[in-house]
Amino acid sequence: MATTTEAFRLLELSPDVICAGAKAAGSGGVILSALEMVQNSQRLSWSRADVDERLHKVIDEIYDSSVAAAEEYGLGYDLIGGNNIASFLKVSEAMIAQAL
Amino acid sequence: MNKYIEDLSARLEARYAHEHEYLQAAVRWLDRIAPVIDRDPSYEKMDLLARMVEPEHMYAFLVPWEDKKGVMHTSHGYRVQFNSAMGPYKGGLRFHPSVDMDSVKFLGFEQTYKNALTGLPLGGASGGSDFDPTDKSRREIMRFCQSFMMQLYRYIGSDTDIPSGDLGVGEREIGFLYGEYKRLTGRYESNALTGKGTKSGGSEFKKEAAGCGAIYFLQRMLADNNDSIEGKTIAVSGFGNLAWGVCRKAALLGAKVVTLSGPDGYIYDPAGIGSEEKLDFVLAMRASKKDCVEPYADRFGVEFFPGGETVGSAGRHRDTMCCTERGRCRRCCRARRQQSEVLCGSFDNGHDDRSLQAA
Numbered sequence: 001m002a003t004t005t006e007a008f009r010l011l012e013l014s015p016d017v018i019c020a021g022a023k024a025a026g027s028g029g030v031i032l033s034a035l036e037m038v039q040n041s042q043r044l045s046w047s048r049a050d051v052d053e054r055l056h057k058v059i060d061e062i063y064d065s066s067v068a069a070a071e072e073y074g075l076g077y078d079l080i081g082g083n084n085i086a087s088f089l090k091v092s093e094a095m096i097a098q099a100l
Numbered sequence: 101m102n103k104y105i106e107d108l109s110a111r112l113e114a115r116y117a118h119e120h121e122y123l124q125a126a127v128r129w130l131d132r133i134a135p136v137i138d139r140d141p142s143y144e145k146m147d148l149l150a151r152m153v154e155p156e157h158m159y160a161f162l163v164p165w166e167d168k169k170g171v172m173h174t175s176h177g178y179r180v181q182f183n184s185a186m187g188p189y190k191g192g193l194r195f196h197p198s199v200d201m202d203s204v205k206f207l208g209f210e211q212t213y214k215n216a217l218t219g220l221p222l223g224g225a226s227g228g229s230d231f232d233p234t235d236k237s238r239r240e241i242m243r244f245c246q247s248f249m250m251q252l253y254r255y256i257g258s259d260t261d262i263p264s265g266d267l268g269v270g271e272r273e274i275g276f277l278y279g280e281y282k283r284l285t286g287r288y289e290s291n292a293l294t295g296k297g298t299k300s301g302g303s304e305f306k307k308e309a310a311g312c313g314a315i316y317f318l319q320r321m322l323a324d325n326n327d328s329i330e331g332k333t334i335a336v337s338g339f340g341n342l343a344w345g346v347c348r349k350a351a352l353l354g355a356k357v358v359t360l361s362g363p364d365g366y367i368y369d370p371a372g373i374g375s376e377e378k379l380d381f382v383l384a385m386r387a388s389k390k391d392c393v394e395p396y397a398d399r400f401g402v403e404f405f406p407g408g409e410t411v412g413s414a415g416r417h418r419d420t421m422c423c424t425e426r427g428r429c430r431r432c433c434r435a436r437r438q439q440s441e442v443l444c445g446s447f448d449n450g451h452d453d454r455s456l457q458a459a
Contacts, residue, residue, distance in 0.1 A: 022210075027217060027313055028345070030218060033264045037294060040291045046303070052312065090216040092143070
Protein backbone atom coordinates (compact mmCIF):
# COMPACT_ATOMS: atom_id res chain seq x y z
CA MET A 1 0.00 0.00 0.00
CA ALA A 2 1.07 3.51 -0.64
CA THR A 3 1.23 4.87 2.88
CA THR A 4 2.44 3.52 6.19
CA THR A 5 0.04 3.43 9.12
CA GLU A 6 2.03 6.27 10.65
CA ALA A 7 1.71 8.43 7.55
CA PHE A 8 -1.96 7.59 7.21
CA ARG A 9 -2.71 8.58 10.82
CA LEU A 10 -1.00 11.92 10.27
CA LEU A 11 -3.05 12.54 7.18
CA GLU A 12 -6.26 11.54 8.89
CA LEU A 13 -5.58 13.82 11.82
CA SER A 14 -4.87 16.85 9.68
CA PRO A 15 -7.93 18.99 9.15
CA ASP A 16 -6.26 20.81 6.26
CA VAL A 17 -5.64 17.62 4.26
CA ILE A 18 -8.22 15.94 2.07
CA CYS A 19 -7.53 12.36 1.01
CA ALA A 20 -9.12 10.88 -2.07
CA GLY A 21 -8.42 7.24 -1.25
CA ALA A 22 -6.65 4.74 -3.48
CA LYS A 23 -9.78 3.04 -4.74
CA ALA A 24 -11.16 6.27 -6.14
CA ALA A 25 -7.95 7.94 -7.29
CA GLY A 26 -6.69 4.77 -8.94
CA SER A 27 -9.92 3.71 -10.60
CA GLY A 28 -9.08 5.07 -14.08
CA GLY A 29 -7.36 1.82 -15.07
CA VAL A 30 -10.24 -0.49 -14.28
CA ILE A 31 -12.79 1.88 -15.80
CA LEU A 32 -10.80 1.74 -19.02
CA SER A 33 -10.88 -2.08 -18.79
CA ALA A 34 -14.64 -2.02 -18.42
CA LEU A 35 -14.94 0.34 -21.41
CA GLU A 36 -12.73 -2.02 -23.41
CA MET A 37 -15.14 -4.86 -22.55
CA VAL A 38 -18.13 -2.85 -23.77
CA GLN A 39 -16.39 -2.10 -27.07
CA ASN A 40 -15.45 -5.80 -27.45
CA SER A 41 -19.04 -6.95 -26.86
CA GLN A 42 -20.32 -4.51 -29.45
CA ARG A 43 -17.40 -5.25 -31.80
CA LEU A 44 -16.84 -1.53 -32.11
CA SER A 45 -14.04 0.84 -31.24
CA TRP A 46 -14.64 4.29 -29.88
CA SER A 47 -12.50 7.35 -30.49
CA ARG A 48 -10.15 8.67 -27.81
CA ALA A 49 -12.48 11.57 -27.10
CA ASP A 50 -15.41 9.17 -26.65
CA VAL A 51 -13.49 7.01 -24.18
CA ASP A 52 -12.24 10.07 -22.30
CA GLU A 53 -15.76 11.43 -21.94
CA ARG A 54 -17.14 8.14 -20.59
CA LEU A 55 -14.24 7.81 -18.17
CA HIS A 56 -14.87 11.32 -16.89
CA LYS A 57 -18.53 10.54 -16.31
CA VAL A 58 -17.75 7.42 -14.25
CA ILE A 59 -15.23 9.35 -12.12
CA ASP A 60 -17.86 12.01 -11.44
CA GLU A 61 -20.28 9.29 -10.33
CA ILE A 62 -17.67 7.80 -8.01
CA TYR A 63 -17.09 11.18 -6.44
CA ASP A 64 -20.79 11.84 -6.00
CA SER A 65 -21.55 8.42 -4.54
CA SER A 66 -18.61 8.68 -2.09
CA VAL A 67 -19.69 12.10 -0.87
CA ALA A 68 -23.30 10.96 -0.55
CA ALA A 69 -22.45 7.74 1.33
CA ALA A 70 -20.24 9.55 3.85
CA GLU A 71 -22.95 12.13 4.41
CA GLU A 72 -25.64 9.45 4.81
CA TYR A 73 -23.68 7.62 7.50
CA GLY A 74 -22.73 10.70 9.44
CA LEU A 75 -19.05 10.87 8.47
CA GLY A 76 -19.24 14.38 7.00
CA TYR A 77 -16.93 15.16 4.09
CA ASP A 78 -14.87 11.96 4.28
CA LEU A 79 -14.04 10.61 0.84
CA ILE A 80 -12.26 7.45 2.00
CA GLY A 81 -15.02 6.58 4.45
CA GLY A 82 -17.57 7.35 1.76
CA ASN A 83 -15.98 5.22 -0.92
CA ASN A 84 -15.63 2.25 1.43
CA ILE A 85 -19.29 2.46 2.38
CA ALA A 86 -20.56 3.14 -1.15
CA SER A 87 -18.73 0.13 -2.58
CA PHE A 88 -19.77 -2.08 0.34
CA LEU A 89 -23.44 -1.23 -0.23
CA LYS A 90 -23.23 -1.96 -3.95
CA VAL A 91 -21.76 -5.44 -3.39
CA SER A 92 -23.92 -6.32 -0.39
CA GLU A 93 -27.16 -5.30 -2.09
CA ALA A 94 -26.31 -7.46 -5.11
CA MET A 95 -25.42 -10.42 -2.86
CA ILE A 96 -28.64 -10.11 -0.90
CA ALA A 97 -30.72 -9.86 -4.08
CA GLN A 98 -29.07 -13.00 -5.46
CA ALA A 99 -29.18 -14.80 -2.08
CA LEU A 100 -25.44 -15.38 -2.24
CA MET B 101 -17.00 -1.60 18.48
CA ASN B 102 -19.62 -3.70 16.76
CA LYS B 103 -19.85 -7.21 18.24
CA TYR B 104 -20.40 -8.99 14.91
CA ILE B 105 -17.37 -7.26 13.37
CA GLU B 106 -15.28 -8.01 16.42
CA ASP B 107 -16.17 -11.72 16.29
CA LEU B 108 -15.57 -11.98 12.58
CA SER B 109 -12.21 -10.19 12.85
CA ALA B 110 -11.16 -12.61 15.58
CA ARG B 111 -12.19 -15.57 13.43
CA LEU B 112 -10.16 -14.26 10.49
CA GLU B 113 -7.17 -13.54 12.71
CA ALA B 114 -7.19 -17.09 14.06
CA ARG B 115 -7.58 -18.67 10.67
CA TYR B 116 -5.31 -16.48 8.54
CA ALA B 117 -2.62 -15.35 11.00
CA HIS B 118 0.05 -16.19 8.43
CA GLU B 119 -1.57 -14.12 5.67
CA HIS B 120 -0.37 -10.79 6.87
CA GLU B 121 -1.34 -8.49 4.02
CA TYR B 122 -4.79 -9.94 3.36
CA LEU B 123 -5.65 -10.09 7.04
CA GLN B 124 -4.72 -6.50 7.73
CA ALA B 125 -6.73 -5.21 4.78
CA ALA B 126 -9.78 -7.30 5.73
CA VAL B 127 -9.78 -6.29 9.39
CA ARG B 128 -9.31 -2.62 8.55
CA TRP B 129 -12.08 -2.76 5.99
CA LEU B 130 -14.48 -4.32 8.51
CA ASP B 131 -13.72 -1.46 10.84
CA ARG B 132 -14.49 1.08 8.08
CA ILE B 133 -17.90 -0.30 7.20
CA ALA B 134 -18.97 -0.56 10.84
CA PRO B 135 -21.34 2.45 10.57
CA VAL B 136 -23.50 0.46 8.12
CA ILE B 137 -23.49 -2.73 10.20
CA ASP B 138 -24.36 -0.80 13.35
CA ARG B 139 -27.46 0.51 11.69
CA ASP B 140 -28.77 -2.77 10.26
CA PRO B 141 -28.62 -6.00 12.29
CA SER B 142 -29.77 -8.11 9.31
CA TYR B 143 -26.15 -8.28 8.07
CA GLU B 144 -25.28 -10.32 11.12
CA LYS B 145 -28.33 -12.55 10.74
CA MET B 146 -27.25 -13.39 7.19
CA ASP B 147 -23.59 -13.59 8.22
CA LEU B 148 -23.06 -11.68 4.98
CA LEU B 149 -19.74 -10.11 5.93
CA ALA B 150 -18.11 -13.53 6.21
CA ARG B 151 -18.83 -14.02 2.51
CA MET B 152 -17.65 -10.54 1.60
CA VAL B 153 -14.18 -10.73 3.14
CA GLU B 154 -13.18 -14.11 1.71
CA PRO B 155 -12.76 -15.17 -1.92
CA GLU B 156 -15.36 -17.34 -3.64
CA HIS B 157 -12.67 -19.42 -5.41
CA MET B 158 -8.89 -19.69 -5.23
CA TYR B 159 -6.71 -21.52 -7.72
CA ALA B 160 -3.01 -22.31 -7.37
CA PHE B 161 -1.08 -24.10 -10.11
CA LEU B 162 2.44 -24.84 -11.28
CA VAL B 163 3.88 -23.21 -14.38
CA PRO B 164 6.85 -25.02 -15.92
CA TRP B 165 8.82 -23.03 -18.51
CA GLU B 166 12.04 -23.41 -20.45
CA ASP B 167 14.71 -20.67 -20.49
CA LYS B 168 16.87 -19.73 -23.46
CA LYS B 169 19.50 -22.33 -22.55
CA GLY B 170 16.92 -25.10 -22.54
CA VAL B 171 16.87 -25.37 -18.75
CA MET B 172 13.47 -25.99 -17.14
CA HIS B 173 12.10 -23.84 -14.31
CA THR B 174 8.95 -24.07 -12.21
CA SER B 175 6.99 -20.97 -11.21
CA HIS B 176 3.82 -20.72 -9.16
CA GLY B 177 0.60 -19.35 -10.64
CA TYR B 178 -2.48 -18.04 -8.82
CA ARG B 179 -5.96 -16.80 -9.55
CA VAL B 180 -8.24 -15.63 -6.76
CA GLN B 181 -11.85 -15.08 -7.83
CA PHE B 182 -13.00 -12.93 -5.01
CA ASN B 183 -16.55 -11.83 -5.63
CA SER B 184 -18.98 -12.08 -8.56
CA ALA B 185 -22.06 -10.33 -7.17
CA MET B 186 -21.77 -7.31 -9.47
CA GLY B 187 -20.43 -9.01 -12.61
CA PRO B 188 -17.84 -11.49 -13.89
CA TYR B 189 -14.62 -11.63 -11.89
CA LYS B 190 -12.27 -8.90 -13.04
CA GLY B 191 -8.75 -8.01 -11.96
CA GLY B 192 -5.10 -7.92 -12.87
CA LEU B 193 -2.37 -10.45 -13.38
CA ARG B 194 0.94 -9.63 -11.71
CA PHE B 195 4.29 -11.21 -12.55
CA HIS B 196 6.64 -10.38 -9.69
CA PRO B 197 8.76 -12.44 -7.24
CA SER B 198 6.64 -11.16 -4.32
CA VAL B 199 3.47 -12.81 -5.65
CA ASP B 200 2.04 -15.51 -3.38
CA MET B 201 -1.45 -16.54 -2.26
CA ASP B 202 -1.49 -13.93 0.50
CA SER B 203 -0.68 -11.02 -1.79
CA VAL B 204 -3.11 -12.18 -4.46
CA LYS B 205 -5.90 -12.55 -1.90
CA PHE B 206 -5.17 -9.06 -0.67
CA LEU B 207 -5.23 -7.63 -4.20
CA GLY B 208 -8.42 -9.50 -5.07
CA PHE B 209 -10.11 -8.12 -2.00
CA GLU B 210 -9.13 -4.54 -2.81
CA GLN B 211 -10.06 -5.03 -6.45
CA THR B 212 -13.57 -6.21 -5.57
CA TYR B 213 -14.46 -3.01 -3.76
CA LYS B 214 -12.54 -0.77 -6.11
CA ASN B 215 -14.48 -2.24 -9.04
CA ALA B 216 -17.78 -1.96 -7.19
CA LEU B 217 -17.12 1.70 -6.51
CA THR B 218 -17.19 2.42 -10.25
CA GLY B 219 -20.80 1.18 -10.38
CA LEU B 220 -19.92 -0.83 -13.50
CA PRO B 221 -20.90 -4.51 -13.78
CA LEU B 222 -17.60 -5.96 -12.58
CA GLY B 223 -16.80 -8.56 -9.97
CA GLY B 224 -13.38 -8.70 -8.32
CA ALA B 225 -10.36 -10.94 -8.81
CA SER B 226 -6.59 -10.98 -8.91
CA GLY B 227 -3.84 -13.34 -9.97
CA GLY B 228 -0.34 -13.74 -11.22
CA SER B 229 2.89 -15.56 -10.70
CA ASP B 230 6.17 -15.34 -8.82
CA PHE B 231 7.91 -15.41 -12.23
CA ASP B 232 10.26 -12.41 -12.52
CA PRO B 233 10.11 -10.94 -16.05
CA THR B 234 12.69 -8.18 -15.51
CA ASP B 235 15.76 -10.10 -16.69
CA LYS B 236 14.05 -12.35 -19.23
CA SER B 237 14.16 -12.26 -23.00
CA ARG B 238 11.07 -11.70 -25.11
CA ARG B 239 11.10 -15.36 -26.07
CA GLU B 240 11.31 -16.54 -22.46
CA ILE B 241 8.44 -14.29 -21.49
CA MET B 242 6.39 -15.58 -24.42
CA ARG B 243 6.99 -19.19 -23.39
CA PHE B 244 6.16 -18.43 -19.81
CA CYS B 245 2.92 -16.66 -20.76
CA GLN B 246 1.88 -19.60 -22.93
CA SER B 247 2.56 -22.12 -20.18
CA PHE B 248 0.75 -19.91 -17.64
CA MET B 249 -2.31 -19.66 -19.90
CA MET B 250 -2.29 -23.41 -20.43
CA GLN B 251 -3.36 -23.61 -16.77
CA LEU B 252 -5.34 -20.40 -16.44
CA TYR B 253 -7.59 -20.79 -19.49
CA ARG B 254 -9.95 -23.25 -17.79
CA TYR B 255 -10.85 -20.67 -15.12
CA ILE B 256 -11.42 -17.57 -17.24
CA GLY B 257 -13.76 -16.38 -20.03
CA SER B 258 -15.82 -13.37 -21.03
CA ASP B 259 -18.72 -14.34 -18.74
CA THR B 260 -16.59 -15.90 -16.00
CA ASP B 261 -13.39 -14.05 -15.22
CA ILE B 262 -11.60 -11.39 -17.28
CA PRO B 263 -7.96 -10.80 -16.33
CA SER B 264 -6.04 -7.67 -17.26
CA GLY B 265 -2.44 -6.54 -16.75
CA ASP B 266 -0.73 -5.34 -13.59
CA LEU B 267 2.92 -5.14 -12.48
CA GLY B 268 5.09 -7.01 -14.99
CA VAL B 269 2.15 -7.69 -17.31
CA GLY B 270 1.76 -5.08 -20.05
CA GLU B 271 0.33 -5.01 -23.52
CA ARG B 272 2.98 -7.41 -24.86
CA GLU B 273 2.29 -10.05 -22.20
CA ILE B 274 -1.48 -9.66 -22.59
CA GLY B 275 -0.93 -10.27 -26.32
CA PHE B 276 0.93 -13.54 -25.63
CA LEU B 277 -1.67 -14.63 -23.10
CA TYR B 278 -4.58 -13.75 -25.36
CA GLY B 279 -3.05 -15.53 -28.35
CA GLU B 280 -2.61 -18.70 -26.31
CA TYR B 281 -6.15 -18.47 -24.94
CA LYS B 282 -7.42 -18.19 -28.51
CA ARG B 283 -5.41 -21.22 -29.61
CA LEU B 284 -6.67 -23.28 -26.67
CA THR B 285 -10.35 -22.39 -27.01
CA GLY B 286 -10.56 -21.88 -30.78
CA ARG B 287 -12.60 -18.71 -30.30
CA TYR B 288 -11.94 -15.02 -30.88
CA GLU B 289 -13.34 -14.17 -27.48
CA SER B 290 -11.92 -10.66 -27.24
CA ASN B 291 -13.59 -10.07 -23.88
CA ALA B 292 -11.56 -12.80 -22.20
CA LEU B 293 -8.69 -10.41 -21.40
CA THR B 294 -8.36 -6.62 -21.29
CA GLY B 295 -5.33 -4.42 -21.80
CA LYS B 296 -4.94 -5.71 -25.35
CA GLY B 297 -3.24 -3.68 -28.06
CA THR B 298 -5.51 -1.57 -30.25
CA LYS B 299 -4.92 -3.94 -33.16
CA SER B 300 -6.22 -6.89 -31.10
CA GLY B 301 -9.41 -5.27 -29.84
CA GLY B 302 -7.86 -3.04 -27.17
CA SER B 303 -9.27 0.38 -26.36
CA GLU B 304 -7.95 3.79 -27.34
CA PHE B 305 -6.88 6.04 -24.47
CA LYS B 306 -5.49 3.13 -22.44
CA LYS B 307 -2.20 4.80 -21.59
CA GLU B 308 -3.83 8.06 -20.50
CA ALA B 309 -6.84 6.68 -18.61
CA ALA B 310 -5.32 6.06 -15.18
CA GLY B 311 -3.75 9.52 -14.89
CA CYS B 312 -6.83 11.27 -16.23
CA GLY B 313 -9.00 9.43 -13.72
CA ALA B 314 -6.87 10.68 -10.80
CA ILE B 315 -6.90 14.25 -12.12
CA TYR B 316 -10.66 14.27 -12.76
CA PHE B 317 -11.21 13.13 -9.18
CA LEU B 318 -8.82 15.80 -7.91
CA GLN B 319 -10.72 18.44 -9.89
CA ARG B 320 -13.95 17.49 -8.13
CA MET B 321 -12.22 17.69 -4.74
CA LEU B 322 -10.84 21.12 -5.54
CA ALA B 323 -14.16 22.38 -6.93
CA ASP B 324 -15.94 21.36 -3.73
CA ASN B 325 -13.39 23.38 -1.83
CA ASN B 326 -13.79 26.47 -4.02
CA ASP B 327 -10.52 25.97 -5.80
CA SER B 328 -9.31 24.81 -9.19
CA ILE B 329 -6.38 22.90 -10.58
CA GLU B 330 -5.10 25.77 -12.71
CA GLY B 331 -1.76 27.07 -11.46
CA LYS B 332 -1.31 24.27 -8.91
CA THR B 333 2.05 22.69 -8.20
CA ILE B 334 1.75 18.93 -7.77
CA ALA B 335 4.05 16.38 -6.15
CA VAL B 336 3.77 12.88 -7.53
CA SER B 337 5.38 9.73 -6.21
CA GLY B 338 6.13 6.85 -8.54
CA PHE B 339 7.03 7.11 -12.24
CA GLY B 340 4.85 4.52 -13.92
CA ASN B 341 1.89 4.80 -16.22
CA LEU B 342 -0.33 6.53 -13.68
CA ALA B 343 2.35 9.08 -12.74
CA TRP B 344 3.00 9.78 -16.42
CA GLY B 345 -0.71 10.27 -17.06
CA VAL B 346 -1.00 12.67 -14.12
CA CYS B 347 1.96 14.76 -15.38
CA ARG B 348 0.46 14.94 -18.84
CA LYS B 349 -3.09 15.81 -17.84
CA ALA B 350 -1.96 18.33 -15.20
CA ALA B 351 0.10 20.15 -17.84
CA LEU B 352 -2.87 20.26 -20.21
CA LEU B 353 -4.98 21.86 -17.47
CA GLY B 354 -2.43 24.52 -16.54
CA ALA B 355 -0.94 22.84 -13.46
CA LYS B 356 2.55 21.38 -13.11
CA VAL B 357 3.99 18.24 -11.58
CA VAL B 358 7.43 18.83 -10.04
CA THR B 359 8.44 15.44 -8.59
CA LEU B 360 8.69 11.79 -9.57
CA SER B 361 10.10 9.02 -7.43
CA GLY B 362 11.52 5.54 -7.76
CA PRO B 363 13.22 3.03 -5.47
CA ASP B 364 16.46 5.03 -5.90
CA GLY B 365 15.04 8.37 -4.65
CA TYR B 366 13.20 11.24 -6.24
CA ILE B 367 13.74 14.09 -8.67
CA TYR B 368 12.59 17.70 -8.29
CA ASP B 369 11.94 19.65 -11.47
CA PRO B 370 10.65 23.13 -10.56
CA ALA B 371 9.82 23.94 -14.18
CA GLY B 372 7.34 21.06 -14.27
CA ILE B 373 7.29 17.69 -16.03
CA GLY B 374 4.97 18.65 -18.83
CA SER B 375 6.75 19.07 -22.15
CA GLU B 376 6.42 16.42 -24.81
CA GLU B 377 10.14 15.69 -24.50
CA LYS B 378 10.04 15.20 -20.73
CA LEU B 379 6.91 13.05 -20.85
CA ASP B 380 8.45 10.82 -23.50
CA PHE B 381 11.59 10.53 -21.42
CA VAL B 382 9.53 9.36 -18.41
CA LEU B 383 7.96 6.62 -20.54
CA ALA B 384 11.36 5.55 -21.86
CA MET B 385 12.78 5.51 -18.32
CA ARG B 386 9.99 3.15 -17.23
CA ALA B 387 10.36 0.98 -20.31
CA SER B 388 14.12 0.57 -19.67
CA LYS B 389 13.16 -1.63 -16.66
CA LYS B 390 16.05 -0.19 -14.64
CA ASP B 391 13.52 0.95 -12.03
CA CYS B 392 15.20 4.27 -11.20
CA VAL B 393 14.48 7.98 -11.75
CA GLU B 394 17.98 9.46 -11.50
CA PRO B 395 18.41 9.43 -15.32
CA TYR B 396 15.73 12.15 -15.49
CA ALA B 397 17.85 14.45 -13.30
CA ASP B 398 20.92 13.80 -15.46
CA ARG B 399 19.05 14.38 -18.67
CA PHE B 400 17.29 17.61 -17.71
CA GLY B 401 19.80 19.03 -15.22
CA VAL B 402 17.51 19.02 -12.19
CA GLU B 403 18.08 17.92 -8.59
CA PHE B 404 18.00 14.27 -7.54
CA PHE B 405 17.50 13.24 -3.92
CA PRO B 406 18.82 9.72 -3.41
CA GLY B 407 18.10 6.92 -0.98
CA GLY B 408 15.22 6.46 1.39
CA GLU B 409 14.21 10.10 1.06
CA THR B 410 10.90 10.22 -0.71
CA VAL B 411 8.83 12.95 -2.22
CA GLY B 412 8.11 15.71 0.20
CA SER B 413 11.26 15.78 2.26
CA ALA B 414 13.05 18.52 0.37
CA GLY B 415 11.00 21.38 1.73
CA ARG B 416 9.65 22.59 -1.59
CA HIS B 417 6.43 24.45 -1.73
CA ARG B 418 3.56 22.64 -3.35
CA ASP B 419 -0.19 22.76 -3.26
CA THR B 420 -1.16 19.28 -4.19
CA MET B 421 0.29 15.89 -3.63
CA CYS B 422 -0.56 12.84 -5.61
CA CYS B 423 0.72 9.40 -4.75
CA THR B 424 0.39 7.09 -7.63
CA GLU B 425 2.32 4.00 -6.91
CA ARG B 426 2.14 1.36 -4.31
CA GLY B 427 5.06 1.35 -1.91
CA ARG B 428 6.65 4.47 -3.33
CA CYS B 429 5.55 7.06 -0.82
CA ARG B 430 6.50 6.01 2.65
CA ARG B 431 7.06 9.42 4.10
CA CYS B 432 4.69 11.51 2.13
CA CYS B 433 3.23 12.80 5.37
CA ARG B 434 6.13 15.22 5.48
CA ALA B 435 4.68 17.12 2.59
CA ARG B 436 1.86 18.44 4.66
CA ARG B 437 4.29 20.24 6.87
CA GLN B 438 5.29 22.27 3.87
CA GLN B 439 2.19 24.28 3.07
CA SER B 440 0.46 21.60 1.02
CA GLU B 441 -3.18 22.32 0.51
CA VAL B 442 -4.56 19.21 -1.01
CA LEU B 443 -3.43 15.64 -1.19
CA CYS B 444 -4.78 13.23 -3.70
CA GLY B 445 -3.66 9.68 -3.99
CA SER B 446 -3.50 6.14 -2.82
CA PHE B 447 -4.05 6.71 0.85
CA ASP B 448 -6.51 3.94 1.35
CA ASN B 449 -6.57 1.12 3.81
CA GLY B 450 -3.20 1.94 5.34
CA HIS B 451 -0.22 -0.24 4.62
CA ASP B 452 1.48 -3.32 5.87
CA ASP B 453 3.96 -3.36 8.68
CA ARG B 454 6.74 -4.65 6.51
CA SER B 455 6.86 -1.42 4.57
CA LEU B 456 6.72 0.53 7.79
CA GLN B 457 9.83 -1.26 8.98
CA ALA B 458 11.50 -0.71 5.65
CA ALA B 459 10.82 3.00 5.95
